[in-house]
Amino acid sequence: MTEEIVDYNPNDFRSDQEVRWCPGCGDHAILAAVTRALAELKIPKEKFAFISGIGCSSRFPYYLSTFGFHSIHGRASAIATGVKVANPDLNVWQITGDGDAMAIGGNHFIHAIRRNIDINIILFNNEIYGLTKGQYSPTSMRGAVTKTSPYGTIEEPFSPGELVIGAKGKFFARTIDSNVQLSTEVYKQAALHDGTSVVEVLQNCVIFNDGVHKQLSDRETREDNTIILINGEPMIFGKNRDKGLKLDGLKLKVVKLGNGISEKDILVHDCEENNPGIHTMLANMRYPGYPVALGVIRCVSAPTYDMAVKGQITKVQKDRKIKNVNDLLRSGSTWESK
Amino acid sequence: MSKSERVIEREEVVIRFSGDSGDGMQLTGTLFSNTSALFGNDLSTFPDYPAEIRAPQGTVGGVSGFQVHVGHSEVYTPGDYADVLVAMNPAAVKANAKFIREGGTIIIDEDNFTEKNIKKAGYENDPVKEDKLDRYNLISAPITTMVKETLKDHGLDPKTVIRTKNMFALGMVYWLFGRDLEYTEKYLKSKFSKRPQIIEANSTVLRAGYHYAETIEAMTPIYKVSPASIEKGLYRTIDGNTATSWGFLAAAEKAGLGLFIGSYPITPATGILEALAARKDLGVKSFQAEDEIAGICSAIGASFAGNLAVTSTSGPGLALKSEAIGLAVMTELPLVIVEVQRGGPSTGLPTKTEQADLLQSLYGRNGECPVVVIAASTPSNCFKYAFEAARIALEHMVPVILLSDGFLANGSEPWRIPSMDSLPEIKPPLVREGDDEFIAYERDPKTLSRKWAIPGTRGREHRIGGLEKTVKGTVSYIPENHEHMVKMRAEKVARVVTKVPHLETYGDYEGDMLLIGWGGTYGHLLTAVRELRKEGKRISLAHFNYINPLPANTAEVFSGFKKLVVAELNAGQFVKYLRMELEDFKFKQINKIQGLPFTCAEIKEQCIKLLEE
Numbered sequence: 001m002t003e004e005i006v007d008y009n010p011n012d013f014r015s016d017q018e019v020r021w022c023p024g025c026g027d028h029a030i031l032a033a034v035t036r037a038l039a040e041l042k043i044p045k046e047k048f049a050f051i052s053g054i055g056c057s058s059r060f061p062y063y064l065s066t067f068g069f070h071s072i073h074g075r076a077s078a079i080a081t082g083v084k085v086a087n088p089d090l091n092v093w094q095i096t097g098d099g100d101a102m103a104i105g106g107n108h109f110i111h112a113i114r115r116n117i118d119i120n121i122i123l124f125n126n127e128i129y130g131l132t133k134g135q136y137s138p139t140s141m142r143g144a145v146t147k148t149s150p151y152g153t154i155e156e157p158f159s160p161g162e163l164v165i166g167a168k169g170k171f172f173a174r175t176i177d178s179n180v181q182l183s184t185e186v187y188k189q190a191a192l193h194d195g196t197s198v199v200e201v202l203q204n205c206v207i208f209n210d211g212v213h214k215q216l217s218d219r220e221t222r223e224d225n226t227i228i229l230i231n232g233e234p235m236i237f238g239k240n241r242d243k244g245l246k247l248d249g250l251k252l253k254v255v256k257l258g259n260g261i262s263e264k265d266i267l268v269h270d271c272e273e274n275n276p277g278i279h280t281m282l283a284n285m286r287y288p289g290y291p292v293a294l295g296v297i298r299c300v301s302a303p304t305y306d307m308a309v310k311g312q313i314t315k316v317q318k319d320r321k322i323k324n325v326n327d328l329l330r331s332g333s334t335w336e337s338k
Numbered sequence: 339m340s341k342s343e344r345v346i347e348r349e350e351v352v353i354r355f356s357g358d359s360g361d362g363m364q365l366t367g368t369l370f371s372n373t374s375a376l377f378g379n380d381l382s383t384f385p386d387y388p389a390e391i392r393a394p395q396g397t398v399g400g401v402s403g404f405q406v407h408v409g410h411s412e413v414y415t416p417g418d419y420a421d422v423l424v425a426m427n428p429a430a431v432k433a434n435a436k437f438i439r440e441g442g443t444i445i446i447d448e449d450n451f452t453e454k455n456i457k458k459a460g461y462e463n464d465p466v467k468e469d470k471l472d473r474y475n476l477i478s479a480p481i482t483t484m485v486k487e488t489l490k491d492h493g494l495d496p497k498t499v500i501r502t503k504n505m506f507a508l509g510m511v512y513w514l515f516g517r518d519l520e521y522t523e524k525y526l527k528s529k530f531s532k533r534p535q536i537i538e539a540n541s542t543v544l545r546a547g548y549h550y551a552e553t554i555e556a557m558t559p560i561y562k563v564s565p566a567s568i569e570k571g572l573y574r575t576i577d578g579n580t581a582t583s584w585g586f587l588a589a590a591e592k593a594g595l596g597l598f599i600g601s602y603p604i605t606p607a608t609g610i611l612e613a614l615a616a617r618k619d620l621g622v623k624s625f626q627a628e629d630e631i632a633g634i635c636s637a638i639g640a641s642f643a644g645n646l647a648v649t650s651t652s653g654p655g656l657a658l659k660s661e662a663i664g665l666a667v668m669t670e671l672p673l674v675i676v677e678v679q680r681g682g683p684s685t686g687l688p689t690k691t692e693q694a695d696l697l698q699s700l701y702g703r704n705g706e707c708p709v710v711v712i713a714a715s716t717p718s719n720c721f722k723y724a725f726e727a728a729r730i731a732l733e734h735m736v737p738v739i740l741l742s743d744g745f746l747a748n749g750s751e752p753w754r755i756p757s758m759d760s761l762p763e764i765k766p767p768l769v770r771e772g773d774d775e776f777i778a779y780e781r782d783p784k785t786l787s788r789k790w791a792i793p794g795t796r797g798r799e800h801r802i803g804g805l806e807k808t809v810k811g812t813v814s815y816i817p818e819n820h821e822h823m824v825k826m827r828a829e830k831v832a833r834v835v836t837k838v839p840h841l842e843t844y845g846d847y848e849g850d851m852l853l854i855g856w857g858g859t860y861g862h863l864l865t866a867v868r869e870l871r872k873e874g875k876r877i878s879l880a881h882f883n884y885i886n887p888l889p890a891n892t893a894e895v896f897s898g899f900k901k902l903v904v905a906e907l908n909a910g911q912f913v914k915y916l917r918m919e920l921e922d923f924k925f926k927q928i929n930k931i932q933g934l935p936f937t938c939a940e941i942k943e944q945c946i947k948l949l950e951e
Contacts, residue, residue: 049793067793070803078632082639111628320619
């Protein structure tokens with residue numbers, strides 16, 4: 001079957017619904033980047049299905065003109081799984097947040113990843129519960145003072161990338177809401193990857209956690225505090241592109257170029273390496289001390305669940321004896337009463 | 339005395355196979371049932387097993403039983419009391435002594451009646467004395483010794499040898515009932531096709547048991563139960579879980595849709611997921627989810643994507659699914675939730691039957707959240723009601739809860755195989771592609787169902803979700819809109835009544851008493867009412883398969899009787915519901931909450947008492 005190639009512009013993917021996120025919320029930029037990515041994918045619009053859970057981010061499907069399903073808290077991975085398995089021809093996206101995906105929906109999230117169902121998960125990470133007005137989330141830093149942790153949290157946060165890779169994830173990327181260009185590219189990469197693609201978007205909640213990613217987004221500091229990973233290229237970063245990453249024993253180390261250290265000493269990014277060691281380390285890099293890794297960190301090809309379901313059915317049906325329900329009802333031990 | 343003189347011709351006989359949960363009693367019972375079905379008997383079975391896969395050996399808690407009732411005429415229940423009990427150890431006698439008919443036959447493996455085992459079973463003294471086994475025709479056979487002797491030259495390890503004991507007992511029972519061994523030998527050949535040694539051992543022991551019984555003939559009567567005269571046609575035996583699964587397959591084929599099942603294993607519903615997972619040849623997409631919630635949510639996703647979507651579960655699982663059922667109600671997607679009830683609350687009695695999830699099915703959700711609730715009433719009609727549940731869900735765009743129970747799920751009976759042509763059409767309100775405006779919650783004026791526009795259909799992109807919406811699908815907090823939508827969703831369920839057949843009674847439409855039941859108790863209630871009518875009582879039975887909505891003529895039927903008595907295996911849930919729905923009537927109740935089916939005897943006794951009140 002030849003796919004219909006369609007020319008869209010990003011606005012074709014906007015619904016007529018009034019966008020109700022707070023002014024200044026990072027979600028607006030994410031919506032802009034996603035619609036740009038969708039337009040550039042040139043897939044017929046009716047093939048897209050956007051599934052979300054509950055939370056500010058989960059209002060997302062209402063603002064798109066695709067098929068959309070705003071479901072219940074934490075369950076979007078499971079619903080998206082059903083959509084994709086039922087119809088593998090669809091391009092299925094899950095929109096979720098740090099609480100939705102990793103607290104109430106943690107079980108579904110890790111199992112969708114483990115099964116490698118071909119869905120694209122955009123995980124908005126603002127390290128706070130916004131819709132319920134400011135309680136800590138599973139990604140809030142230890143000590144974070146919130147409405148439910150007035151003396152600071154006493155729990156260790158998840159690192160989404162580490163969790164994804166630990167759950168046998170094959171695709172993990174990170175971007176930041178303010179960088180629409182990078183985000184657009186990353187969403188496209190996620191869509192093109194066969195299997196579960198998780199994109200963590202560092203998103204700013206302007207009301208309850210404003211500035212949480214400030215060091216990574218401010219014009220003055222962002223180039224020194226983040227590194228955009230590009231497959232096949234050395235891991236060099238910094239305003240003056242004078243810093244790089246190298247391995248020091250079993251750890252990553254930030255080094256300054258010059259003084260005997262040249263580009264060839266710097267690690268070259270290989271997102272297709274199956275061994276998750278370096279990818280985990282890259283995903284876990286935190287400011288301060290390390291630049292936060294952006295771009296596609298891991299992208300390894302592996303069989304997908306939905307195709308395996310289809311493949312198994314095709315294989316079994318090849319030399320089946322039971323071709324319809326009438327055959328089934330009459331199979332095995334039967335007897336005639338005369 | 340010659341053999342022919344000892345033949346007892348019987349209308350019906352109940353046999354119970356009983357032993358440790360590792361003794362293979364479920365298989366033994368199934369093989370006997372299938373052999374009897376092929377012989378032409380009508381039958382009904384009841385497996386009764388512990389929750390533990392291998393409970394402590396030799397204890398009453400570890401006893402696994404399989405009861406089968408075979409008859410020359412129609413059989414509706416597995417029987418109250420066993421005519422023949424096969425007991426592989428003292429615990430099996432201890433657990434079943436009270437279920438043996440006076441004068442019945444007990445076959446025991448005397449090798450297992452050691453002092454140690456007798457103590458383990460909880461007997462203080464000799465079981466024969468303690469349970470007065472001399473009231474029965476006790477056949478004490480050294481089964482273990484004979485099995486060892488039979489297989490001594492087969493070169494098998496002792497464990498494998500011991501494992502064939504059940505075949506010896508089965509051989510004895512076959513002789514007792516004059517059945518041939520062909521079916522069982524065929525079964526062994528296909529089951530162990532790669533292990534000829536095992537086939538040989540089991541067949542040899544089976545025949546040894548048969549000949550042993552023949553040799554000790556003098557000790558026992560032979561039961562003769564002639565074939566039943568049943569409606570012409572092609573038959574098979576089927577259990578409730580398989581019938582349920584096949585009903586969904588039939589519905590998917592009729593509707594021209596793919597079938598998706600998303601479920602999490604839970605006793606006693608697991609058989610449905612297993613049966614459908616085996617049907618890749620018919621294109622079933624089965625998804626074993628990470629939990630109950632993912633089971634139903636994946637099914638909701640598949641329904642959104644245009645499949646006939648099903649999730650199967652039992653009590654605790656239904657509790658976990660309740661929020662998602664609300665989502666299906668709100669998004670008005672077709673979905674069937676099969677609830678195979680077991681004893682509760684909490685983990686309760688996982689392997690025992692009960693009807694205590696009716697109110698959970700009707701009301702166990704947040705908000706105003708009505709769903710269609712229907713209940714199967716025999717193992718084989720699980721097929722029909724699974725089909726109907728799917729038909730209603732698809733044509734009315736509603737979630738339907740299909741109630742089964744442990745008794746129906748595991749019980750089996752002969753089933754006259756229907757032809758697919760005889761089943762009604764299923765026409766879901768699917769929307770074709772197009773450019774005219776698609777209004778997500780626009781309703782069919784008759785059924786009030788909305789249309790089903792599935793992803794991939796050009797021009798039909800729309801958004802649904804758990805938030806309250808206007809007809810157009812726009813999120814809305816307008817008070818009047820919410821009230822309107824709540825009423826629409828309720829009215830949509832109420833209008834399913836057009837698909838609900840009128841309530842019929844067994845017996846007359848007027849009399850002294852109407853016994854009212856629902857779901858899996860049908861066979862027992864019917865048998866009791868039949869017998870009471872034979873005894874001259876003016877009693878009829880009204881058995882419900884459609885719970886919400888109720889049949890339109892329910893009040894009319896009720897008004898023909900002086901007394902209304904609701905019998906159910908719970909503390910009184912259907913009766914509560916009827917009191918709310920039909921407040922002009924007064925109801926009496928018969929309830930049992932023991933994890934066991936009713937016996938016909940106790941129903942009769944209570945009916946007589948209530949008649950005399």
